[in-house]
Amino acid sequence: MTLIDLANPTRFLALTARVLPWLAAATVILLAIGLYQSALAPDDYQQGATVKIMFIHVPNAWLSMFVWGVMSIASLGTLVWRHPLADVAAKAAAPIGAAFTFLALLTGSLWGRPMWGTYWEWDARLTSVLILFLMYLGLMALWRAVDDPSRAARAAAVLTLVGAINLPIIKFSVDWWNTLHQPASVMRMGGPALDKSFLIPLLVMAIAFTLLFVTLHLAAMRNEILRRRVRSLQMMQASRVAFSSETGTGSRQGNASNEAGAA
């Protein structure tokens, strides 16, 4: 099973219909374990109970960048390989990524209020994530502004690849500009700087959120494929109705197109 086998939307729908329940179940189980472990994790000696916001905040922040990465690969699929499902993947990922980014900003500012004394600070990391959020919204606006999906797909692909420049800036902003947001403590040279009692729940939550994204993304891709089918059936029906009213043999053709629409 290679990527090109999935080019057939029907085969993709059949495969995801089998995989999705398992993915959803795994997500629910891992989320439950992760939340339970996060609740049991000890309070930090400085941050107190607010350290638990991190178990939600960090996975959201990781995924906000991961989703743009997925969209960039999908955009390459659109522009280079012309994979028929690549633009479906890119389109379906954008709102999910925007939601993760928004949650990362929201939980971050809720944590920042007691810890930094402010909801918002124009710090390099926060600003670059906010730009990422704006770009997600711009992409969604682009998808909505054009009614021809393939035309919108190519434009969105170019924009996604240009926006991918922001990802390394977000990742390294805390190292380049020495500002309020703390530097990386998990993925860094010389191993994680976190204690095991925090690290394990965090990793479980990160895997759970990634699975959540995969589940939501596959479901959204299925919806998008079905939505396009409905659209093309509607177009077919509309053109048939217009054609039959022109030629005057309306009733029989009209019934046929009704059946096609219902199917």
Add this chain to the structure above:
Amino acid sequence: MTALFALVRRDIRIALRVGGGALIGVLFFLTVVVLMPFAVGPDLALLSRLGPAILWLGALLASLLTLDRMFMADHEDGSLDLITMSRTPLELACAAKALAHWLAAGLPLIVATPVLGLLLNLDMVATGAVALTLLAGTPALTFTGMIGAALAVTLHRGGLLMAVLVLPLSIPVLIFGVAASQAVIVGPMTFGAPFSILCALSLVSLVIGPFAAAASLRQGLD
């Protein structure tokens, strides 16, 4: 090379003649800057503190407004198709068009800056700093904006959508442009660091802009 030179000359000529609209950008710049004292009050000390930010914001908006002319007129009269099919690489042609656009619409903004600095109570050094940062930064605005202009012409949508797509990309230019100007006027920071990042942004956009614009034109025009 001569083809690119001819393209640059043609674009500048079109922009400067009747109906070209390059100088409307300067007029808009002037109007935005004149509006600001009405919004924040005619306090000269406050204006001189906000001066660089106002000038940068005005220049950003003015260069955004003139952007959708870059490909739109050529698309309407068909010359964009000729440029796409010609033997000159489309990336170079896009770069030449952006260069012409910057010469016709970006440079006048910088020339107008000293006059507007006078209105905002900026002294000689501050005005010079803002003009210098604009000189280094506006190419980045034009070249990243070109991506938006190319998308707009392939989608047959301009205006607000393009602004929404282009403005997030121009935030870094704004940040470092204003930071460098403020460093000269008040700042504890040195002028060199933000200014060299600004120049780096311009150079990066000089590379990425033409490729992204050419890609979207090639994929989108059919």
